[in-house]
Amino acid sequence: MGLKVEPILPKFGAECSGIDITKPLTEEERREVVEAQNKWGVCVYRNTGLTDETHIEFSRNFGHIEFSPARKGGKSRLKHRELFDASNLNADGEITKDPAAIQYRKGDRLWHTDSAFVPLRSSHSLLLAHEVPSEAGETWFADTRSAYEDLPQDMKDRLEGLVGRNSVWWSRKLGGADIPDEQIEQGMVGEHPLVHTHAGSGRKALFIAAHTMDIIGMERDEAQKLIWTLIEHTTQPQYVFSVKYNVGDLVIWDNLCTMHRGGEFDFENERRDMRRTTIREGTEPYSVLDDDQFGRLFSSVPKSVDIAGANEREKAS
Ligand SMILES: [Fe+2]
Numbered sequence: 001m002g003l004k005v006e007p008i009l010p011k012f013g014a015e016c017s018g019i020d021i022t023k024p025l026t027e028e029e030r031r032e033v034v035e036a037q038n039k040w041g042v043c044v045y046r047n048t049g050l051t052d053e054t055h056i057e058f059s060r061n062f063g064h065i066e067f068s069p070a071r072k073g074g075k076s077r078l079k080h081r082e083l084f085d086a087s088n089l090n091a092d093g094e095i096t097k098d099p100a101a102i103q104y105r106k107g108d109r110l111w112h113t114d115s116a117f118v119p120l121r122s123s124h125s126l127l128l129a130h131e132v133p134s135e136a137g138e139t140w141f142a143d144t145r146s147a148y149e150d151l152p153q154d155m156k157d158r159l160e161g162l163v164g165r166n167s168v169w170w171s172r173k174l175g176g177a178d179i180p181d182e183q184i185e186q187g188m189v190g191e192h193p194l195v196h197t198h199a200g201s202g203r204k205a206l207f208i209a210a211h212t213m214d215i216i217g218m219e220r221d222e223a224q225k226l227i228w229t230l231i232e233h234t235t236q237p238q239y240v241f242s243v244k245y246n247v248g249d250l251v252i253w254d255n256l257c258t259m260h261r262g263g264e265f266d267f268e269n270e271r272r273d274m275r276r277t278t279i280r281e282g283t284e285p286y287s288v289l290d291d292d293q294f295g296r297l298f299s300s301v302p303k304s305v306d307i308a309g310a311n312e313r314e315k316a317s
Pocket residue numbers: 108112113114260
């Protein structure tokens with residue numbers, strides 16, 4: 001039995017079933033999974049039975065897995081560095097009360113693409129639900145290919161050749177964090193074209209996010225106006241759907257042809273344990289030790305969103 005694919009929107013998002021992704025895939029299964037992903041942008045696999053280990057192994061079908069940054073003090077809730085912790089839990093597995101951690105996560109409620117703020121982009125994010133809140137906690141997705149295709153020609157012409165400057169601290173500031181501009185400027189910036197051809201499908205896509213702070217050669221006010229005009233265009237109802245999770249559900253999105261944002265939930269009272277693997281764009285082998293871009297990014301963190309340092313404070317108090 002091969003992969004079954006049920007579209008969510010006519011050209012975007014699909015519920016996938018029919019193969020056991022906890023086991024190594026056959027070449028035919030791997031091809032079907034990758035093709036579905038390239039076509040639909042977001043694929044949802046329900047009730048997978050994946051563990052941390054099989055989640056990581058399945059992720060390798062999409063390419064090279066990024067390592068999450070090592071925590072200051074060495075303590076991390078998850079033992080595999082291939083897993084990014086997208087939960088609201090601290091290193092001891094309790095709901096965090098840390099204002100910095102809560103503030104940091106607020107930026108995730110804005111439309112974004114994962115890792116736009118580092119030089120080497122991430123293609124796929126594979127998010128597995130381990131614990132979910134009793135209500136809400138969904139993720140919203142937007143189709144940046146169809147949104148690009150539907151732009152008027154004069155806007156397409158205007159965007160040609162423009163390059164965005166992306167910063168994670170910029171989106172944290174938009175989410176309400178108090179971060180001085182100098183610290184944002186000193187932090188890592190990812191520069192990426194606003195329009196690119198999505199390699200998996202050959203379709204053109206917007207590459208924009210709340211992380212996009214500037215456009216090279218443009219005043220910030222003008223750039224922000226353009227970015228948010230594009231984000232508003234891309235998040236119109238015809239391009240958008242949400243996924244509500246049950247435990248065991250895996251959602252895979254391709255950051256190079258989608259945007260997403262987290263929905264609201266009772267962050268301070270309900271547990272939400274989500275774990276993510278992230279695939280680096282391209283197929284060239286790389287050494288994490290030689291090129292730990294997330295380690296470098298988080299080696300210097302503004303105080304108001306210093307989760308790692310804050311975890312240490314939480315333990316000490
Ligand atoms: Fe995200």
